[in-house]
Amino acid sequence: MGYVAAKGGFDAIRAAEDLVANTRLEGKSSWLDLDQIIDRLGYAVDRVMGEGGLWDETTAARAFRQAEGDVIESAHLVRAHRSTLPRFGTTDAVDVDEIDVMRRIVPAFREPPGPQLLGRTLDYTGRLLDTPDEDDARRSALEAAAARAEQPAVDVTEATSDVRVPGRLLDVLRQMDLAVDRRSNDDPEPADIARVPARPGAPRSAVLSTMARAESGALVALWYRNILGPDRNLHEVTLGEVRHGRLPVRVQHPLIDEQVEIGNVRVTEVEAIEDLDGPDEDRTKFDVGYGLTFGHNERKAIAMANLDIALTRADAGSFLEQSILMTTDGLDSSGFLEHLKLPHYVTFRSMVERKTVERKTDERPSTEAVAS
Amino acid sequence: MTVLDVLPDAATAAVLDESSKREVRRAILTAIAIPGYQVPFGSREMPVARGWGSGGLQLTLAIVGQSDIVKVYDQGEDGGVNAANLRRLIRQSEGVNTTTDPREATVIQTRHRVPEDTLQSGQTLVLQVPVPEPLRGVERDMHELRRMHAEGDYSKMWVSLYEDLVRNGVITKTTGYPCLVGGRYVVATTPIPRWDVPPLHQAEFLSLFGAGREKRIYAIPPHTDVEPLTFDDVPFQVEEVSTPCRCGLVVPDGDRQSYQVELPQQDGSSIWACSDTDWCSRQRVGAGLLDPATLTETEVEL
Amino acid sequence: MTIAMTRARRCELLAAAPLQQLLETADACLDGQPAPVLLSGPDVGTVVMTVREPVEASRFHLGDVLVTQSTVEHRSIKGWSMRMGDDRPGALAAAICDAEVEAAGHHAAAVEQLCNEVEHGQAATRAEEWHRLEPTVVRFEEMGE
Amino acid sequence: MMDTILRGQASQEVFDTFMRTISEPGTLRSLPMHHELGAPTVAWLALALADVDVAIASNPAAQPGGNPSLSQVVADATGATVTELSEAWIALLDRPTPGELAKLPRGTALEPELGARVSIAVDGLASTPRDGWTQVELSGPGVPGRRSLAIEGIDPDVVMGLGRNSGDFPAGLDAWLVTPTGQITAISRSTHIERESN
Structure with a gap:
């Protein structure tokens, strides 16, 4: 009998859950500690935080471990967890000029004000699969760490603020009168996409929030589609700033009227400079798009900054806004895709029925006459 | 403390x-x-x-x-x-x-x-x-x-x-x-x-x-x-239900059948079943075809 | 010897203090005192991280940050803390330490001492980080005339 | 002072009454009075529905002690923001004038959800005619055929300014009428209202 008894589904779910949990627990290798995941799988943790829209490395690592490395599933766990938590309020808006850089490059100029600081990047490492002896590799890593520890204490005054918190290229372009100035004095309340769903016609703040927690691959694919595919909203983009650094988290102290910096978050920031060549645009200037996301995720931030400026320039009636707002969320797209695995036999039966009825209609003489 | x-x-x-x-x-x-x-x-x-x-x-x-x-x-x-x-x-x-x-x-x-x-x-x-x-x-x-x-x-x-x-x-x-x-x-x-x-x-x-x-x-x-939404001369049609549930029941109170889903068999034939399983079970109990005890939900807390 | 610091600065440093030292200091503050009144929390929740971007100088929400918040009454004085992450013991301990200093309790100096250590530790960590980053700065040859 | 915070089961029960009444405009129901709330029944809509994301307003007549205002009581209990009638998401009105009603936001055809939810304090509600009460007949979604409603203690022009008349549908106001003892009915923006002479 192929028919499911009333209780069958429940037992099957429980058995499937057990299979998931037990296989995870019974794995022969040693347990993966959260610290290990944070230390050694940092890019994955950062991506989960960015797509989950929640900064907390431990939560992201826990989700990543539970999801067995599936990033979108991890982001789902993070967001569902966030749904259960109260919201205490909003941080005081921090100016992104405060980013304390660990990496900062300016592709648009050879020697911009401030450093070209490569920092920790995979960009220039040879993409050769490392196959050392595991024990040797661990031993030499420990030796290197010990050697570093024996070095004399560092002079604490060495890092200067103009190096760690450099000015941004956009300001340089403005001084050169090369950038459209879109700053205004009105300071609209930022859209809260967790409360009011973003849909076309949404303010830019909603678009930026949407992209900040979008699925990285979806943003990259949409970006590439606009370069090579049918939606040609991007052409001559040059990157101004690419940064990985820390932004302070400041909240209002409830007992005294002062701000308190309770810590910081790591972010990736990108400025994307686009040449202006539209009929109504100032051909003598550039305009700039902005990308910012939790953690170290340069592909996502670059795609975001490019799509931001593309949307600013897009013609009315372009589907770019709808594409960004409605199709880049990993939970939305994956959830809908995966729901196709649910039983659909009631609806499929209805479709089959129409086919049968259509055939009966086709067999009528009048229809045959039309066909011949 | x-x-x-x-x-x-x-x-x-x-x-x-x-x-x-x-x-x-x-x-x-x-x-x-x-x-x-x-x-x-x-x-x-x-x-x-x-x-x-x-x-x-x-x-x-x-x-x-x-x-x-x-x-x-x-x-x-x-x-x-x-x-x-x-x-x-x-x-x-x-x-x-x-x-x-x-x-x-x-x-x-x-x-x-x-x-x-x-x-x-x-x-x-x-x-x-x-x-x-x-x-x-x-x-x-x-x-x-x-x-x-x-x-x-x-x-x-x-x-x-x-x-x-x-x-x-x-x-x-x-x-x-x-x-x-x-x-x-x-x-x-x-x-x-x-x-x-x-x-x-x-x-x-x-x-x-x-x-x-x-x-x-x-x-x-x-x-x-x-x-x-339909046209004045084209009446709205629900799905045709011509075959009764494999339970064999004809609905007691007449013209309204229940919605049936198709269960294709290995030999290419099909049998049909009520999609509303609770309703179907109650009809079968009413006709003496099913033990009423099976209607009690026996789910256990996980 | 302690350096007098503002309450806001103290809360920042207590937010950054290592958990174990924070608990030890707070335990000392509680010694011989009635149990603190937990006015709210310690609760785990989120704050919305809002940033001001440079292009339009407008604000947007980057995402949420996981935090733990606690308000207590200790030595008849209210203490508050918020720490990053899921850290209920740490938030409670930091709020007690905050109240201890506000109330000029016996262990106020110990709390300030902890804060000073955290401050020095932060500076040293940052310097150490720069020490490792600095060699990755690209040095250009002078361009020929 | 009695508690003014609605949460958990009590919050659900009060909401359920509001949901049932707006589903069937003109039917009479009772608010679950066993939850003793330290606020008049006209405030319960806001106590059950408001939070930090909601702006509320009340008219001068709805402020019994005057200080703190009814809106402020609700704001303290729910975290809602107090605002003007013209900006209200939820409005708490006692013996409103047609002028006060006219100030409320009604939304637009594109965003009808921006129309205000209105709680109006009345003296009495009945499903059969009463001498001297405002007598109306309702029809539309939620009403099988027509439904009679008698209201005591309200300006008839205010009643006639509700329902379909409260805006250019789908814009409009959704109203709940509530007596001090917790009898309640609703007139949604999709309700047609006809005045009957007694």
């Missing part, structure tokens, strides 16, 4: 906190006041994936209280895996009782079906909606879609139905048949079969539609017109 001595146990988290419930509730009231209008709401991420009933789940969690009895079923089947999963979540989160009998239930969360039993005043039907926009097949631009709903301009939909009729001899729309609600808004009747559309018209019960992924809630209050 240390800090850890005075540290209270952490509160256990609900799936949906009070503030989130309030937001859903506010959207529900607007949805009821404007029958058929898709009210945007800040859909929360649920422990189930978007597309798996997260909208219906948020509605149910927002409306149930401790005196409610909840039925959750999928494709007409209480034992369906997703239904069982959602039912467990609701029971664990809200501490409500559950049932498979729609006559006992105060809240019925469903995917793709309306119970064969006629629901009564005071009952609430919560429908899980994957695609809330009835006009998406004829228009993709969301600005234009909003304008069409705002102005009640459904001409594109009528043109599409007319073309369908001319090309195919029948209206081939299958499930989620577009209906005009309260004479004003066209809605997607979720993907319920056309069979289930007539019970929504001038119903005694309240219907709430939740689309979690698309962040929309809409409603059909009791005693509200739900008219399937």
Whole structure:
């Protein structure tokens, strides 16, 4: 009998859950500690935080471990967890000029004000699969760490603020009168996409929030589609700033009227400079798009900054806004895709029925006459 | 005494906190006041994936209280895996009782079906909606879609139905048949079969539609017109049901059969079964074909 | 010897203090005192991280940050803390330490001492980080005339 | 002072009453009075539905002690923001004038959800005619045929300014009428109202 008894589904779910949990627990290798995941799988943790829209490395690592490395599933766990938590309020808006850089490059100029600081990047490492002896590799890593520890204490005054918190290229372009100035004095309340769903016609703040927690691959694919595919909203983009650094988290102290910096978050920031060549645009200037996301995720931030400026320039009636707002969320797209695995036999039966009825209609003489 | 001595146990988290419930509730009231209008709401991420009933789940969690009895079923089947999963979540989160009998239930969360039993005043039907926009097949631009709903301009939909009729001899729309609600808004009747559309018209019960992924809630209050879009000379047709359930039963009170699903067999033939398993079981018990003891739900807490 | 610091600065440093030292200091503050009144929390929740971007100088929400918040009454004075992450013991301990200093309790100096250590530790960590980053700065040859 | 915070089961029960009444405009129900709330029944709509994301307003007549205002009581209990009638998401009105009603936001055809939810304090409600009460007949969604409603203690022009008349549908106001003892009914923006002479 192929028919499911009333209780069958429940037992099957429980058995499937057990299979998931037990296989995870019974794995022969040693347990993966959260610290290990944070230390050694940092890019994955950062991506989960960015797509989950929640900064907390431990939560992201826990989700990543539970999801067995599936990033979108991890982001789902993070967001569902966030749904259960109260919201205490909003941080005081921090100016992104405060980013304390660990990496900062300016592709648009050879020697911009401030450093070209490569920092920790995979960009220039040879993409050769490392196959050392595991024990040797661990031993030499420990030796290197010990050697570093024996070095004399560092002079604490060495890092200067103009190096760690450099000015941004956009300001340089403005001084050169090369950038459209879109700053205004009105300071609209930022859209809260967790409360009011973003849909076309949404303010830019909603678009930026949407992209900040979008699925990285979806943003990259949409970006590439606009370069090579049918939606040609991007052409001559040059990157101004690419940064990985820390932004302070400041909240209002409830007992005294002062701000308190309770810590910081790591972010990736990108400025994307686009040449202006539209009929109504100032051909003598550039305009700039902005990308910012939790953690170290340069592909996502670059795609975001490019799509931001593309949307600013897009013609009315372009589907770019709808594409960004409605199709880049990993939970939305994956959830809908995966729901196709649910039983659909009631609806499929209805479709089959129409086919049968259509055939009966086709067999009528009048229809045959039309066909011949 | 240390800090850890005075540290209270952490509160256990609900799936949906009070503030989130309030937001859903506010959207529900607007949805009821404007029958058929898709009210945007800040859909929360649920422990189930978007597309798996997260909208219906948020509605149910927002409306149930401790005196409610909840039925959750999928494709007409209480034992369906997703239904069982959602039912467990609701029971664990809200501490409500559950049932498979729609006559006992105060809240019925469903995917793709309306119970064969006629629901009564005071009952609430919560429908899980994957695609809330009835006009998406004829228009993709969301600005234009909003304008069409705002102005009640459904001409594109009528043109599409007319073309369908001319090309195919029948209206081939299958499930989620577009209906005009309260004479004003066209809605997607979720993907319920056309069979289930007539019970929504001038119903005694309240219907709430939740689309979690698309962040929309809409409603059909009791005693509200739900008219399937069709032409004066082309009557609305529900699915043809010619074969009785393999249970062999003819429905005692006459002309209304129950919605049947096809079970293809290895040899190419098919047998048919009622999709509403609870209804089917009760008919079989009534005919002396089934032991009543099997109707008692025996789910265990996980 | 302690350096007098503002309450806001103290809360920042208590937010950054290592958990174990924070608990030890708070335990000392509680010694011989009645149990603190937990006015709210310690609760785990989120704050919305809002930033001001440079292009339009407008604000947007980057995402949420997981935090733990606690308000207590200790020595008849209110103390508050918020720490990053899921850290109920740490938030409670930091709020007690905050109140201890406000109330000029016996262990106020110990709390300030802890804060000073955290401050020095932060500076050293940052310097150490720069020490490792600095060699990755690209040095250009002078361009020829 | 009695508690003004609604949460958990009590919050759900009060909401359920509001949901049932707006589902069937003109039917009479009772608010679950066993939850003793330290605020008049006209405030319960806001106490059950408001939070930090909601702006509320009340008219001068709805402020019994005057200080703190009814809106402020609700704001303290729910975290809602107090605002003017013209900006209200939820409005709490006692003996409102047609002028006060006219100030409320009604939304637009594109965004009908921006129309205000209104709680109006009345003296009495009945489903059969009473001498001297305002007598109306309701029809539309939620009403099988027609439904009679008698209201005591309200300006008839205010009643006639509700329902379909409250805006250019789907814009409009959704109203709940509530007596001090917790009898309640609703007139949604989709309700047609006809005045009957007694």
